[in-house]
Amino acid sequence: MVPADPDDGVMRADLLAGTIAGLDEALAAVDAFDQVLVAGVLRPQPAQAAGLTRLADAVEGTPLAAPAAVAAGRAAAGAATEEHLVVLAAARAAVLGSVHDALMIQIAEATGRAVGKEAASGQPGASQPGASQHRASLLGAGRSWLCDLARSGWRGLDHDVVSGSAPVVSAMLADPVLRRLATLLDGFAAELAACCPGAAAERVPARRWADLWSRAMLLTLPGAAATPVTGTATGRLLPLGVDLHEHATAVQAQVHAVFEPADGTGSRLVRASVCAPKPDTVVGAGVWPLLRPHLSLLAAVSDGRSMDLTDMPVTAEGDLIWSDAHARPGGPADPFATARVALPAAAEAVTAPLDRHPARIAVPVFLEGYAAGTDDDGLVFTVAGHPLAVDDDRVPAAGPLTPEAVAASAACIGLLRWDAGAFSVQPLAVETTGRRAAVHAGEWAGGATGTTGVKAEKAAADAVAVLRERAGRLLRK
C-alpha cells in the first residue's frame, strides 16, 4: 500500500475503498447473536441456538473459545447464568474488536499517520479507589437488570422490565467512579422505555442495543470502567475541533487536538473531555454553560487559541484528564493551520482494549480539494474520484456549523467514522468556498455568538432557573 503523502495532510480516501478480509463473516456472527437478543434467551428457539453457536464459532482459536462454547450451549438450552451472559458479551466484543483493528489499519494507510507505539494499559481490574462493597453491589444490581433484559429480549420489553434500572442508575450517578456505566444505562433505558412494549415496536435497532447491552455488561465487571492515568503532558495543545455527544440526561464535549510535547518528542493526537448530567429539557446550545466551567479549553477553542499544559494527567489512550490548574491560555492557533501543518505528523493514540469497537473510531482527518455533492443517501465529498459519505446529521444544533455550510465547503476538518458497513466523515469545521471563511461546530463552546446561539443559551438558563427554584421549594420538604 502506498501511504498518503506525508507532506500534504490530506487523507487518501481511495485507500478506504478496499475490502477487508473476514469483515463480512465477523459482522454476520455479530448479527446472528444480535437476533438472539431480539427474541430473548428465556425460551430459545432453534434459530437462536444457531445464532449463539455462530458467535461462539467466531471466537474459535482465542482464549474465549471454550467458555464461549459452554455459554452458548447453556443459553441455547434456556439455562444461561449471569456469568454465561457476561462471556457472550465478551465474545461479541472480541469479534467487534477485531473489526475495529482491521479498520484502524486501513485508516492508518489512508491518513499516512503513524500509530502510537505505547501499549494500551488499563486492563480490567486496575485500580479503583475504596468503598468497593457498595460499588460492587451496585454493579451487581446493574448486571442483574441487564440479564433480565437479555431474557425478555427486545421484543419482550415492557415497562416493568425497563423501569427496573431506575433505582440502580440513580444510585450509580451519585458516585463519579460509576458515572460511566450510569450514563450508559441511563441513555439505554430511556430508549428502551420509549420503545415499550417491544412486541409492538415497528423495528428494533438490533446492532445498537446489542452494543449498548454488551458494553454495559462488561462495564459491570469490577474495575472495567477505570481510566488509569499513565503519565503527564507538558507542552503545547493545538485544538482541531469539538465533538459533542448527548442523550436526554447527559452531554459530553470532546476536544480533539494535536499535542506538541515540550521535551521535543513527537507530536501526538489527544482528546480532552467534559461530561455533565443534565435535565432533558436543556438542549442545543444550552448545554455549553454546563460544560464550560470545567474545561477552560472550550474558551480557547472559541477564541482560536492554543493552550500550554504543565503536568496534565493523560491516559495511554491519549485522553487528557483535564484540570484547569494544569493549563493556561497560549497564543493564537488556527485549527486549519493545525490541520494542514501539525496533524500529518501527529501520531495516532492507541485504543484501550475495551474501546476496540467500530463505533468508537473517531480519527481526525483533513480534507481539501473535494467536490461536495449529494447521492441517494445524502451529502458526499468526492475526494480524488472516490466518494466519502458526509455524516452531516452529526453536526450539532449547538453550533453555527450547518449542513448547508458543509455542502458549500472547500476544506474540512472532520472525524473519520465507520458505521453499518461504511466509512463517513463527521465535519468539525469547514472553510467555505469563495470567502474562505471558517465555520466551527464548537464555535459557541466558550460563549455563544449570534442571535440563535444567544437565544438558545438564554432559554436553557431560564429552564435551569425554574428547575432550581422548584427544587429549592420542593426538596426542602
Place this chain on the structure above:
Amino acid sequence: MPDWEKSSTARVIPPARPRKLAKAPFVELADGRLQGVVSSGSDIERVYVSSVTAGSYAFACSTNNNRPCGGARGSFCNHIRTLINEAVLQYGAGRVARYLRVELAEPDADSMTAAMSAARPAPDGTRAAATVFSRFLRHLAYLELAPVTTPVPELQWFPPTRMTA
C-alpha cells in the same frame, strides 16, 4: 441512510425540544403514561402531579401532598390539559399521540385532548402520584451532579442529531 438495524448509532428517539418550564417543570412519557408535574396557578408552594395512561386514557391529578385535584373528578382538569400541551411542545404531537395510542391523522394538543375526552376515560385508581413525584425529584437531582473530565467513551454511541421531534 445506512441499514438502521445494523447501525451502532441509529437514532431511536429525537431530542426533546426546548420549552418554557414555568407551567409544567416536568413532563415525561414513561411507565406507559404521559405524566408530569404542573405548577399551581395560585399557590407558588404547590404543584400538581398529573397523568394520563396510554391506551385507556385513565387520568389522575393530585397535589404533591396527595390531595385529589377538585377539577379532575369526572374528566380532564386544567392541569392535565396543560400537561398534554407541554408534552406536545417537548416531544412533538406525533410522538405523544403514538405513545398514548391516540389515532389521529394529524394530531395536535387540542385534537388529542378532545379525542381522549370523547372516549370518556375513567379516573386512574393506581395512585401513581408518589412514583411520578419521586421521578421528578430524581430529575431535579441531575442539576446537582458534578460534571467529570474523565472520558465517557460510551457516549460515542449517542451522537447529536438534527432530527427534531
